[in-house]
Amino acid sequence: MEKQNKVLLLGIWASPYTKRVELALKLKGISYEYVEEDMFNKSPLVFKYNPIHQRLPILVHNGNPIVESLVIIEYIDETWKNGPPILPADPYKKSQLRFWATFIHQSQLFETMVKVLKSDGEEQEKDINKMLETRSSMVDSEKTPLLHSWVTKLNHLALVKETMAPNHNLVEVLKVVRQKALKAASAT
Numbered sequence: 278m279e280k281q282n283k284v285l286l287l288g289i290w291a292s293p294y295t296k297r298v299e300l301a302l303k304l305k306g307i308s309y310e311y312v313e314e315d316m317f318n319k320s321p322l323v324f325k326y327n328p329i330h331q332r333l334p335i336l337v338h339n340g341n342p343i344v345e346s347l348v349i350i351e352y353i354d355e356t357w358k359n360g361p362p363i364l365p366a367d368p369y370k371k372s373q374l375r376f377w378a379t380f381i382h383q384s385q386l387f388e389t390m391v392k393v394l395k396s397d398g399e400e401q402e403k404d405i406n407k408m409l410e411t412r413s414s415m416v417d418s419e420k421t422p423l424l425h426s427w428v429t430k431l432n433h434l435a436l437v438k439e440t441m442a443p444n445h446n447l448v449e450v451l452k453v454v455r456q457k458a459l460k461a462a463s464a465t
Contacts (some may be wrong), residue, residue, distance in 0.1 A: 281339060284309035287323060287336040289316050291450040293336040294346035301353045305360035347378055396453060396457040 286302065286309050288295030302309050314320060314333055326335045326342035336343045336352065343352045354363040364371050389408040397402055 282308075283337075283339055285312065286310070286334060287312045287314055287320075287326065287335040287337070289314055291316075292333060298334045298336060298346050298349050298353075301350045301363055304363060305353055305357045307353070307357055307360075347375070394455045395462065397459070 284302070284307055284447055286295070286298060288298065288311065290313060299311075312320075312322065314323060316333075319331060319333075323331050323335065327333075327344045330344065330436065332344065332347065334344075334346055336349045338356070343349050350363060364374060389404050389411065389447075392404040393401055393408060
């Protein structure tokens with residue numbers, strides 16, 4: 278790879294944030310080097326390229342780090358014009374996709390999923406119901422037509438299936454995360 282086209286992705290195979298960056302790179306046909314990180318023991322590269330948050334994924338393009346998956350995807354879309362556009366050109370449609378991506382990333386859905394992993398009994402059942410209700414409202418084609426059509430198109434792409442981690446592997450990771458969360462909760 279030439280210096281001016283060097284692309285490095287630091288990530289975790291089970292992370293949906295890493296997977297969406299991988300998908301964006303593949304959609305654009307960008308060659309990249311992937312470095313798998315250990316979520317419990319991050320390498321010095323993580324601290325070098327993301328010293329503030331030490332979160333993954335991190336895209337390094339020509340030595341310049343870009344962090345936060347949504348920011349990375351916008352960067353990819355704006356930097357490489359080859360391949361299909363990832364975000365719509367229309368500012369309103371783009372703002373709607375950003376809203377829903379942020380909603381999933383930062384608010385109720387993701388936070389509730391984490392609560393489900395860390396809770397038990399009645400509290401867990403309540404969190405599961407909240408998560409299912411939130412998810413249902415997101416995929417309602419009348420409330421969110423742009424998001425619904427975008428997700429429908431993505432679900433048919435072979436690249437999506439190729440990029441996603443196998444379900445049985447994800448279940449094992451979730452079990453480990455849940456066990457650590459429950460152990461930490463019982464220690465307090």
